[in-house]
Amino acid sequence: MEIGPKLPGQRETVLCKLGRTPEAALTEESRAGKDRQPLRPRAGRSAGQGSRVARSPGASPSSCVARPLGTMLLELPILVALGLLQLPPSHGQGCLSKRQLLTAIRQMQKLLSTQEAAQLQAVRNLKKQLTALQSSVHKQATHSNESCPHLAGPANGRRLGKKMTAGHEVHFLCDAGFRLVGSESRQCQDNGSWSGHQPFCKSIDDCASQPCANGGTCVDHVQRYTCLCLRGWTGGDCRSPDPSYWVSLNNSSFSRQPRCAENGQGARQCSCDAGFQMRPGGLCQDVDECQLFQLNHQTRICVHSCINLPGSYRCTCPPGYLLNPDQNTCEDVDECSDHQHNCSRGELCVNVFGGFQCVRPECPRPRHDTSYMKTSAFQCERNPCPVGSRSCRQSANSISFHYLPLQSNRTVPRVLFKMSTTRFLGDSLRFAIAGGRGLAAFTVQRSDRHTGELVMTSPVPGPATLEVELEMSELSRKVLLGKHIFRITVFVSPYEF
Ligand SMILES: [Ca+2]
Numbered sequence: 001m002e003i004g005p006k007l008p009g010q011r012e013t014v015l016c017k018l019g020r021t022p023e024a025a026l027t028e029e030s031r032a033g034k035d036r037q038p039l040r041p042r043a044g045r046s047a048g049q050g051s052r053v054a055r056s057p058g059a060s061p062s063s064c065v066a067r068p069l070g071t072m073l074l075e076l077p078i079l080v081a082l083g084l085l086q087l088p089p090s091h092g093q094g095c096l097s098k099r100q101l102l103t104a105i106r107q108m109q110k111l112l113s114t115q116e117a118a119q120l121q122a123v124r125n126l127k128k129q130l131t132a133l134q135s136s137v138h139k140q141a142t143h144s145n146e147s148c149p150h151l152a153g154p155a156n157g158r159r160l161g162k163k164m165t166a167g168h169e170v171h172f173l174c175d176a177g178f179r180l181v182g183s184e185s186r187q188c189q190d191n192g193s194w195s196g197h198q199p200f201c202k203s204i205d206d207c208a209s210q211p212c213a214n215g216g217t218c219v220d221h222v223q224r225y226t227c228l229c230l231r232g233w234t235g236g237d238c239r240s241p242d243p244s245y246w247v248s249l250n251n252s253s254f255s256r257q258p259r260c261a262e263n264g265q266g267a268r269q270c271s272c273d274a275g276f277q278m279r280p281g282g283l284c285q286d287v288d289e290c291q292l293f294q295l296n297h298q299t300r301i302c303v304h305s306c307i308n309l310p311g312s313y314r315c316t317c318p319p320g321y322l323l324n325p326d327q328n329t330c331e332d333v334d335e336c337s338d339h340q341h342n343c344s345r346g347e348l349c350v351n352v353f354g355g356f357q358c359v360r361p362e363c364p365r366p367r368h369d370t371s372y373m374k375t376s377a378f379q380c381e382r383n384p385c386p387v388g389s390r391s392c393r394q395s396a397n398s399i400s401f402h403y404l405p406l407q408s409n410r411t412v413p414r415v416l417f418k419m420s421t422t423r424f425l426g427d428s429l430r431f432a433i434a435g436g437r438g439l440a441a442f443t444v445q446r447s448d449r450h451t452g453e454l455v456m457t458s459p460v461p462g463p464a465t466l467e468v469e470l471e472m473s474e475l476s477r478k479v480l481l482g483k484h485i486f487r488i489t490v491f492v493s494p495y496e497f
Pocket residue numbers: 275286287288289308309310311312313
């Protein structure tokens with residue numbers, strides 16, 4: 001901090017016993033104050049900023065604010081000096097006593113604090129005015145801008161953003177199946193023109209991935225494509241061979257001319273394309289992979305059937321199955337989850353291998369004193385029995401329905417179903433087959449104290465539908481506590497897959 005002008009000789013007399021010059025004392029006091037009150041340096045910097053703003057052309061409002069602050073800074077040392085002049089008169093030798101000196105220092109400190117507060121307030125005011133000035137300049141700049149010409153949204157798309165004045169942006173989007181070509185957003189510039197270029201929406205080419213196989217031609221539509229298949233091929237992507245076409249082809253379709261070339265010595269070398277082999281007479285004949293491999297169970301190349309093609313072969317699956325990506329196994333289509341079934345209202349769809357079944361589990365009709373009610377889609381519970389009705393109490397407490405899909409000729413023995421109870425009140429459980437259709441293939445066994453199993457003991461060739469009624473009785477000291485019926489229907493598919 002700058003020190004003020006030198007004061008009359010009295011100041012030197014005041015501080016003579018401390019062995020310091022008044023200037024040094026003042027400087028030290030100022031430094032001490034500076035250290036104690038760190039706000040002061042900040043105020044100084046702000047004043048400097050104010051001066052810079054005041055000097056810049058065209059910013060006159062700031063200079064008006066900066067001036068009083070600068071004046072205050074200059075006045076500070078003078079006020080400190082005035083404080084010294086107000087010290088009490090000296091006694092005797094003209095030097096101050098220690099107490100008087102401390103009083104003087106306190107007064108000076110008080111003065112400095114007052115000055116500091118005033119400076120701080122001035123800086124705050126200056127900051128406020130600067131902010132107001134900045135905002136005003138910004139507003140003027142915005143208002144002075146011209147509007148840009150109207151911008152339309154692209155065909156098969158739309159524009160986001162309505163303001164067409166400087167500083168504002170508009171964005172563009174395309175409808176599904178289209179992609180944007182050009183600027184995704186454009187800004188209205190200060191000169192009244194738009195940045196970037198007007199975009200347009202281009203239909204996405206669904207044929208770009210060349211989805212049509214075996215020479216099929218792809219036709220692009222909005223968000224889809226269709227394949228025009230060559231003769232002999234069907235399916236959405238022309239990947240399924242049409243057996244009637246390939247089987248009816250005569251032998252000449254399966255033979256080709258070899259590819260021949262002369263080597264350096266003038267000799268001719270001929271070769272056949274992949275999937276063909278040279279035959280006597282010099283023609284390339286297709287290798288019939290189906291004839292070679294499919295007939296033998298050990299070397300089968302297709303899980304279902306095989307179609308020989310010129311240069312290759314193709315596996316096919318029966319209806320209700322799709323060819324797996326491995327190109328030789330078939331996977332069942334889940335018609336129930338794909339909503340491809342035609343089950344009527346009130347029926348339940350059960351997916352089975354190669355198709356689906358529509359079922360309608362129904363509770364037994366009321367008989368004598370015994371009746372049942374549906375408690376879920378696959379469960380019936382007995383209604384409370386009338387007092388004294390023994391036949392009711394001996395009938396099943398619950399009946400549940402279970403539908404099991406199974407491939408033809410599965411290996412045996414095979415556990416098809418497990419039964420147990422969650423609420424076990426008695427001391428033992430008894431499991432038995434109570435009835436059904438095609439029972440020769442099944443038996444019941446106990447796997448542990450609380451669990452019974454339905455086991456298939458001989459292979460069942462499909463197609464077939466088998467029914468088994470399993471009974472689980474709960475006993476306490478050989479007295480029947482309750483009975484549960486499991487009605488199991490096994491749908492055996494015609495195929496082993
Ligand atoms: Ca072939």
